[in-house]
Amino acid sequence: MEFxxxxxxxxxxxxxYSGADLAGTxxxxxxPNIRIIxxxxxxxVDPTFVLKAFSEGAxxxxxxxxxxxxxxxxxxxxxxxxxxxxxxxxxxxxxxNPNRLRLEWISASEGKQxxxxxxxxxxxxxxxxxxKFKEITQPA
Amino acid sequence: MKEPxxxxxxxxxxxxxxxxxxxxxITEEIGDMPNxxxxxxxxxxxxxxxxxxIISDIKKHKLNRIVVAACSPRIHELTFRKAIENAGLNxxxxxxxxxxxxxxxxxxxIEAATEKxxxxxxxxxxxxxxxxxxxxxxxDINPATLIIGGGITGMTAALxxxxxxxxxxxxxxxxxxxxxxxxxxxxxxxMSSAQQLIKSLINKVSNNKNIEVFFNxxxxxxxGYVGNFETKLKLQxxxxxxxxxxxxxxxxxxxxxxxxxxxxxxxxxxxxVTALEFEQMLIKGNIKTKAGKEPNNxxxxxxxxxxxxxxxxxxxxxxxxxxxxxxxxxxxxxPKTSIYHAYSDMRAFGKGCEEFYSQTGRKNxxxxxxDQKNDIPTLRRAGKNDRCNIIAHMYEKLSGEDIEIPADIVxxxxxxxxxxxxKQVAHAAGVSICSNGFFMExxxxxxxIATTTDGVYIAGTCQSxxxxxxxxxxxxxxxxxxxxxxxxxxxxxxLTTAVVNEDICxxxxxxxxxxxxxxxxxxxxxxxxxxxxxxxxxxxxxxxxCPTGAIxxxxxxxxxxxxxxxGLLAVSNKLSEKLEMEEV
Numbered sequence: 125m126e127f128x129x130x131x132x133x134x135x136x137x138x139x140x141y142s143g144a145d146l147a148g149t150x151x152x153x154x155x156p157n158i159r160i161i162x163x164x165x166x167x168x169v170d171p172t173f174v175l176k177a178f179s180e181g182a183x184x185x186x187x188x189x190x191x192x193x194x195x196x197x198x199x200x201x202x203x204x205x206x207x208x209x210x211x212x213x214x215x216x217x218x219x220x221n222p223n224r225l226r227l228e229w230i231s232a233s234e235g236k237q238x239x240x241x242x243x244x245x246x247x248x249x250x251x252x253x254x255x256k257f258k259e260i261t262q263p264a
Numbered sequence: 265m266k267e268p269x270x271x272x273x274x275x276x277x278x279x280x281x282x283x284x285x286x287x288x289x290i291t292e293e294i295g296d297m298p299n300x301x302x303x304x305x306x307x308x309x310x311x312x313x314x315x316x317x318i319i320s321d322i323k324k325h326k327l328n329r330i331v332v333a334a335c336s337p338r339i340h341e342l343t344f345r346k347a348i349e350n351a352g353l354n355x356x357x358x359x360x361x362x363x364x365x366x367x368x369x370x371x372x373x374i375e376a377a378t379e380k381x382x383x384x385x386x387x388x389x390x391x392x393x394x395x396x397x398x399x400x401x402x403x404d405i406n407p408a409t410l411i412i413g414g415g416i417t418g419m420t421a422a423l424x425x426x427x428x429x430x431x432x433x434x435x436x437x438x439x440x441x442x443x444x445x446x447x448x449x450x451x452x453x454x455m456s457s458a459q460q461l462i463k464s465l466i467n468k469v470s471n472n473k474n475i476e477v478f479f480n481x482x483x484x485x486x487x488g489y490v491g492n493f494e495t496k497l498k499l500q501x502x503x504x505x506x507x508x509x510x511x512x513x514x515x516x517x518x519x520x521x522x523x524x525x526x527x528x529x530x531x532x533x534x535x536x537v538t539a540l541e542f543e544q545m546l547i548k549g550n551i552k553t554k555a556g557k558e559p560n561n562x563x564x565x566x567x568x569x570x571x572x573x574x575x576x577x578x579x580x581x582x583x584x585x586x587x588x589x590x591x592x593x594x595x596x597x598x599p600k601t602s603i604y605h606a607y608s609d610m611r612a613f614g615k616g617c618e619e620f621y622s623q624t625g626r627k628n629x630x631x632x633x634x635d636q637k638n639d640i641p642t643l644r645r646a647g648k649n650d651r652c653n654i655i656a657h658m659y660e661k662l663s664g665e666d667i668e669i670p671a672d673i674v675x676x677x678x679x680x681x682x683x684x685x686x687k688q689v690a691h692a693a694g695v696s697i698c699s700n701g702f703f704m705e706x707x708x709x710x711x712x713i714a715t716t717t718d719g720v721y722i723a724g725t726c727q728s729x730x731x732x733x734x735x736x737x738x739x740x741x742x743x744x745x746x747x748x749x750x751x752x753x754x755x756x757x758x759l760t761t762a763v764v765n766e767d768i769c770x771x772x773x774x775x776x777x778x779x780x781x782x783x784x785x786x787x788x789x790x791x792x793x794x795x796x797x798x799x800x801x802x803x804x805x806x807x808x809x810c811p812t813g814a815i816x817x818x819x820x821x822x823x824x825x826x827x828x829x830x831g832l833l834a835v836s837n838k839l840s841e842k843l844e845m846e847e848v
Contacts, residue, residue: 128376130833130836132829132832132833137338138696138716139696141336141338142338142696142704142716144365144366145336145338145362145365145366147365147370148336148364148365148366148369148370149365149369149708151369151370152370153370153371153372154370154371156367156370156371156373156376156377156379156380159380159383159384159387159832159833160362160366160384161387161825161828161829161832162337162362163804163820163825164760164802164803164804164817164820165803165804165805167778167803167804167805167808168803168804168805168807168808168817168820169808170807170808170822170825171808172822172826173825173826173829176826176829176830177829177833180829180830180832180833180837181833181836181837182829182833193691194691196694196717196803197780197781197801197803197805198780199780200780200803200805203778203805203809207808231696231697232696232697232698232704233696233697233698233699233704234699239370
């Protein structure tokens, strides 16, 4: 069987979670590898959440928020962006390929973009193979 | 914490979920997990019997945590919270797993979909285990209402609210009231005067003491929350601060720029006019070419900018009937003029509209069908020897022939777009915009008037193209919603705000610096951060910035989300372990 990655995703309640719902109500099809967690704002995504997901065996982590300028809380997405850039550097030093972590802007009307994003990220992760981070942090 | 006794309910949603997710298998498997007292599946969890199932289980089995796996929490989270509250349980001891919009509707493999649904249910169970009781806070509703847009929609809503005795602030960016309807001569299908209609409304609004109109005014920023919004207006002479409890966005429409539609000769040929320009001719009672001649031939081109991926993919809903209205008006004013309709499909869905269509068809008008997807009629200047100004060329779909139509005046039925200020208003009011550029409603079927921001309603053509009766219906519906909330007088607000654990606050001020609402201040005496719960909107940015974990976002605490992640990955972890075992 081909390796099937698991993606843990944090979606902001206002834009991206609605966008993912729209993909559903429009019956768009995308890869079943993604598991979504709803947070009120992408600014709520604590770096700990991302590291926890990787250490529990997620092969990829996807954070989605409102487009710049459209944040329901004015600027939470900018704060998320700052953390994300640092976090990408941080995880690569820990031996995790930075491409396993993505931050994308998805608005409430971008169901199609969301579906495409999930398919594309799933493809990338299949190429990268399983995340070995869990074996390091939680040796059997 | 009391020992968790969790009830899990998996919804079939008819066949919407059950056709792709093996709900029975999940129910059984979940039932064997620790702390699960009840695990059931049911055809429609949101129905009364479905809710009763939860309520009676809570009472019978003394459940203290509930998980419902069904549609998006954005649709039925409140429904289930209410049911749980009715059973005497705190409504926040509840979590939903979205297995319809994010599973059954988007996946095609039953096994993979079931596995994913299972992991979402387990994640919800892990999260709800750490949920805490939250008390809801009620706040008083300021009975004043802000309405943005002084067209027929905004004015109708303003009058309904003002005539019930409450204050309305009506914001108009122009220097007069009336909007697009004031630029229209007659209305379809009963050919009554739009001018009379709008003038009497303007009079009523101007004479109503409860309505304060602000002309030439734009809204930049709105602060606050349902019940207690405020905004600062920059007026010519002075600044003015308004406070209000609810608002209606009625910013209306903008006709598509005809010059952006290249096939059509607008701007290039003098006698090509837009529908609104033709309305002016009708209002003046003067249907003449630019050269001052009475037209022998008039061509009406339908769907200009509508139903075309290049411009607007949607139908503008009013142009077919407006075109028929022109047909009637031209026929009675100029009995000898030939009238041609270049249409792609006729849409006559409103009350009285199909009848209007068949009556107009009998009054000597030629209907020619063009292939809207491939070929909008092209217009060129007529030659010296032609007995007309313009010649239109099109492929007539029904006869299968390329034809030329003579015209002295060409009327373009231009599509409707959302007003250009829609983005600015959306940003100020905290609402979303749909892919076609209109304001996005809370739910397309169940709640088309409300938005995802409590206390903000949308009405009229800023929500989607619509005619006068539909706009007025929405206006009155929005007004009724607001009057209901005013008459209740109080509104419950979610208490999912941030809260500081003073024992471990390190006084570093990080949270104070990241809060977008300045909701956190520093208590100099205790040397800790303090959250003002009235101002805090619960975004949680402070919580993810806090180095000591002292400040937490209620209902989205670190513990809750971290266990949600664990639950989410439990299924795939188990699977991969199983696979490894098999490999060994």
